Amino acid sequence: MNGRQTILIVDDEPQIQRFLGHALVAAGYQTLLASDGREALAVVAAQEPDLMILDLGLPDMNGKEVIERLRLRSDLPVIVLSAHDQEMEKIMALDLGADDFVSKPFGIGELLARLRASLRPRRAARPEMIRQDGLSIDLAAHRISRDGEALRLTPKEFDLLAALALNAGRVMTHRRLLELVWGPAHVDDVPYLRVFVGQLRQKLERDPARPSLILTEPGIGYRWAQPELGEI
Structure with missing residues (x-):
């Protein structure tokens, strides 16, 4: 080649x-x-x-x-x-x-x-820190801030954020997210997932009505926006 x-x-x-x-x-x-x-x-x-x-x-x-x-x-x-x-x-x-x-x-x-x-190259190891659009996500310490100001997330909100951000650019189906965050017994609880996504958008997005981080794939799931090179 x-x-x-x-x-x-x-x-x-x-x-x-x-x-x-x-x-x-x-x-x-x-x-x-x-x-x-x-x-x-x-x-x-x-x-x-x-x-x-x-x-x-x-x-x-x-x-x-x-x-x-x-x-x-x-x-x-x-x-x-x-x-x-x-x-x-x-x-x-x-x-x-x-x-x-x-x-x-x-x-x-x-x-x-x-x-x-x-x-784009897939990371062999889980990163300790994700930085994107002013957000700093400390995966090890379960802390998140925007432009230096701490944001408060519940444990499940943080788990959902991590599942999305660690798969940036990939479509994550409703079923896959529910299984990862809540377990196999909850794979059909799509309305529950939508509530949590809405809560995350309110806390993370600069304009929750026009999300730029957590993108909806209608009828399928969600996608965390692919970061610019060098952000993560």
């Missing part, structure tokens, strides 16, 4: 392969192609791409099964392509380990932005 990052495009529609291939090459990436799930897994094993763009509707297996098999052996970033009416499919794919999703039809600018976020 010549140093450029390699993107595996998994889609059985030749026109999508061509469209994405041309756009990614123009953006400076190399591409690999696969038309079904088995071929995709074989390419990952043989070529070790840097990221997979995965259509959920494949001829031999559902894209969710590809993610499930992939996660047994690899943490390769995966961006799912899905139709607007596949909300539950997106949720299940994210819960299985997909990093992000883009709904069809999509703009190439949006896809490239999601791709760049997913390709």
